Amino acid sequence: MERHGIHSDTQATRQKRVPVPDRHGHFGPYGGRYVAETLMPALLELEEAYGRISKEPSFRRELHDLLVDYVGRPTPLFFARRLTEHLGGARIYLKREDLAHTGAHKINNTIGQGLLARRMGKKKLIAETGAGQHGVATATAAALFGMECRVFMGVEDIDRQAPNVHRMELLGAEVIPVESGAGTLKDAMNEAMRYWVSAVTDTHYVIGSVAGPHPYPMMVRDFQVIIGEEVKEQARANPGRQPDVLVACVGGGSNALGLFYPFLDDPVELVGVEAAGESIMSGRHAATLGAGTTGVLHGSKSYVLQERDGQIREAHSISAGLDYPGVGPEHAMLKDSGRARYASIDDEEALEAFHLLSRLEGIIPALESAHAVAWCVKEAPALPPETIIVVNLSGRGDKDLDIIARRAAAEKGTVK
Amino acid sequence: MNRIDKRFAELREKGEKALVGFVLAGDPSFDRSLELLAAMCDAGLDVLELGVPFSDPTADGPVIQRGGLRALKGGSSLANAIAITGALRKKTDVPVVLFSYYNPIFAYGLEAFFRDAPAAGADGMLVVDLPPEEAAEMNEYLPDGNDFALIRLVAPTTPPERMRAIVKNASGFIYLISKAGVTGSGGLDPEGIRKQAATLRAASELPLCVGFGVSTPDDAAMLAPFVDGVVIGSTFENIIEEYRDSPDLAERLAERVRAFKTAMGETATTNSRKKGRMDG
Numbered sequence: 001m002e003r004h005g006i007h008s009d010t011q012a013t014r015q016k017r018v019p020v021p022d023r024h025g026h027f028g029p030y031g032g033r034y035v036a037e038t039l040m041p042a043l044l045e046l047e048e049a050y051g052r053i054s055k056e057p058s059f060r061r062e063l064h065d066l067l068v069d070y071v072g073r074p075t076p077l078f079f080a081r082r083l084t085e086h087l088g089g090a091r092i093y094l095k096r097e098d099l100a101h102t103g104a105h106k107i108n109n110t111i112g113q114g115l116l117a118r119r120m121g122k123k124k125l126i127a128e129t130g131a132g133q134h135g136v137a138t139a140t141a142a143a144l145f146g147m148e149c150r151v152f153m154g155v156e157d158i159d160r161q162a163p164n165v166h167r168m169e170l171l172g173a174e175v176i177p178v179e180s181g182a183g184t185l186k187d188a189m190n191e192a193m194r195y196w197v198s199a200v201t202d203t204h205y206v207i208g209s210v211a212g213p214h215p216y217p218m219m220v221r222d223f224q225v226i227i228g229e230e231v232k233e234q235a236r237a238n239p240g241r242q243p244d245v246l247v248a249c250v251g252g253g254s255n256a257l258g259l260f261y262p263f264l265d266d267p268v269e270l271v272g273v274e275a276a277g278e279s280i281m282s283g284r285h286a287a288t289l290g291a292g293t294t295g296v297l298h299g300s301k302s303y304v305l306q307e308r309d310g311q312i313r314e315a316h317s318i319s320a321g322l323d324y325p326g327v328g329p330e331h332a333m334l335k336d337s338g339r340a341r342y343a344s345i346d347d348e349e350a351l352e353a354f355h356l357l358s359r360l361e362g363i364i365p366a367l368e369s370a371h372a373v374a375w376c377v378k379e380a381p382a383l384p385p386e387t388i389i390v391v392n393l394s395g396r397g398d399k400d401l402d403i404i405a406r407r408a409a410a411e412k413g414t415v416k
Numbered sequence: 417m418n419r420i421d422k423r424f425a426e427l428r429e430k431g432e433k434a435l436v437g438f439v440l441a442g443d444p445s446f447d448r449s450l451e452l453l454a455a456m457c458d459a460g461l462d463v464l465e466l467g468v469p470f471s472d473p474t475a476d477g478p479v480i481q482r483g484g485l486r487a488l489k490g491g492s493s494l495a496n497a498i499a500i501t502g503a504l505r506k507k508t509d510v511p512v513v514l515f516s517y518y519n520p521i522f523a524y525g526l527e528a529f530f531r532d533a534p535a536a537g538a539d540g541m542l543v544v545d546l547p548p549e550e551a552a553e554m555n556e557y558l559p560d561g562n563d564f565a566l567i568r569l570v571a572p573t574t575p576p577e578r579m580r581a582i583v584k585n586a587s588g589f590i591y592l593i594s595k596a597g598v599t600g601s602g603g604l605d606p607e608g609i610r611k612q613a614a615t616l617r618a619a620s621e622l623p624l625c626v627g628f629g630v631s632t633p634d635d636a637a638m639l640a641p642f643v644d645g646v647v648i649g650s651t652f653e654n655i656i657e658e659y660r661d662s663p664d665l666a667e668r669l670a671e672r673v674r675a676f677k678t679a680m681g682e683t684a685t686t687n688s689r690k691k692g693r694m695d696g
């Protein structure tokens with residue numbers, strides 16, 4: 001099986017051989033398929049179909065054409081001159097996934113999985129969503145391919161990401177509110193898995209990150225590596241050499257892995273940024289790699305936020321897309337090996353970066369992506385000016401205006 | 417011979433079918449749970465599947481989800497389930513199977529689990545989200561010569577070759593999931609169950625129990641002829657939910673146990689008579 005992304009034929013990615021995951025989807029001690037027997041045959045079928053169909057030239061051509069003509073790829077690599085000058089250190093480039101159709105990197109994966117599902121003869125798509133970006137991207141793929149779509153979303157997220165709920169409904173998807181737990185991403189994923197068990201014959205479950213049981217962590221990564229491949233290509237022209245540091249926010253970890261993966265064998269520093277929520281000390285955060293321990297959640301073994309008796313804890317973040325107590329298994333492996341490092345940024349820092357980027361560059365980032373920008377705000381000033389940082393601007397912030405407004409109103413209230 | 421094997425052998429001898437009851441350990445509290453489980457065992461439950469509550473039970477429907485939440489609020493955990501098993505073992509010989517998601521066991525520690533659970537009097541385990549592909553990491557901790565049963569699931573979606581591979585490494589009994597869905601959802605397909613039961617019978621000598629979505633004594637009576645036992649879960653959890661503040665909760669559960677046993681007994685006798693005729 002090929003280990004590199006399915007989009008690229010560049011020499012660099014063809015040479016790379018990172019031997020993960022193994023046949024059973026294990027990334028070292030992580031990954032695997034920890035699901036009830038009812039789902040196992042579906043996962044085996046998906047793995048087989050993905051392995052076969054993703055190599056078919058007609059599939060690759062169709063996917064490529066859609067990524068260009070429909071999604072609008074390649075997305076630009078933009079030198080953030082004013083942010084760089086403001087911070088006075090390393091040169092900061094933004095990979096503009098916010099400019100992809102539907103406003104985030106999530107569409108790279110949903111178009112890929114949608115095409116695959118159609119070729120597998122599935123009639124319906126389901127998805128979980130936190131920020132609503134993956135839900136919108138799945139609803140979009142369903143509309144494009146003429147499939148039915150149901151999106152599971154926690155009630156807390158429905159409240160804080162309302163614009164995306166409306167978008168999904170306009171696109172013809174049914175949004176199913178999930179009340180259990182804290183009503184966030186983890187609960188949405190629980191419910192999507194429950195639904196899938198009962199509908200597995202005609203329904204494909206489009207998992208939105210590099211999490212979940214095998215083959216999802218591998219497959220979603222493969223659909224997202226186009227981000228890093230484009231950066232590699234684009235960096236040759238401007239800035240004229242490969243970057244020194246790659247930075248991306250990590251919820252489940254798909255935009256980060258998509259950026260990192262083509263650079264794994266290169267002399268580049270990889271930094272994943274998790275959500276520190278209110279603070280790590282408070283316990284109200286989503287820094288799974290930073291503060292979690294090994295466990296099993298949603299079908300794979302990885303780091304998780306959990307109590308000592310193995311009950312999964314609720315995560316907390318102002319950003320719905322990072323508000324998740326699990327993380328993709330390949331990140332767990334990259335953390336343990338030291339190949340990538342994982343920092344965390346709290347709600348306040350992310351909000352500051354959100355405003356800073358909006359004012360300095362005229363780009364309103366998603367709150368998720370603002371975590372990666374905030375890492376630069378903190379670290380770039382101390383780095384020499386010849387250092388080149390590429391930040392994955394994974395999405396745009398339109399969906400977050402409500403959260404920002406509520407936050408501003410609350411602050412005014414406390415000042416008074 | 418462990419208690420599970422012994423129980424099924426006795427039932428076979430008598431021409432009876434097993435009533436397997438699933439209840440969450442510690443629902444709604446440790447003491448109350450112990451009282452309820454003891455009453456159910458006294459009323460004639462054949463095997464107890466003691467559910468370990470988990471925060472994210474992706475294979476369970478709303479009734480068992482709520483039961484798990486009540487148990488967690490009452491302070492329950494895997495350690496609690498093992499302690500309940502120990503306390504119950506002083507009162508009854510009913511076989512106890514710990515029914516858990518993998519993460520609580522993984523967090524408890526596999527070595528510690530295989531030391532503590534059998535010591536408390538548990539007779540086997542079923543890990544819902546640990547398919548054969550991942551089971552080796554756990555099974556290597558099972559001490560040699562231990563007769564602790566590793567019960568395996570078979571689903572309606574499981575193809576026949578996979579079924580045969582699964583049952584090869586099973587012990588205790590085989591748990592046939594009645595339909596593609598979560599626990600507690602309706603819509604039984606008796607014909608599908610009969611066919612799958614026949615395939616499993618041909619592949620394994622182990623007793624066969626069917627569960628998920630079997631809710632009334634009539635359902636149980638209808639399925640009993642195809643299998644060796646029927647697992648009832650959401651029905652019991654429903655009663656606990658509805659009558660949890662009522663003093664006669666234990667008696668209500670006991671009454672349900674007797675109703676299921678009676679309904680299954682009636683078909684079992686007709687069935688064994690038929691079987692006797694055919695054999696003779």
Ligand SMILES: Cc1ncc(COP(=O)(O)O)c(C=O)c1O
Pocket residue numbers: 104105130131132133134208209210249250251252253254255256320321322366368369394395396
């Ligand atoms: C814009 C954006 N970035 C990042 C994420 C986090 O997901 P991942 O870590 O898989 O990239 C989300 C998830 O909703 C998102 O919407």
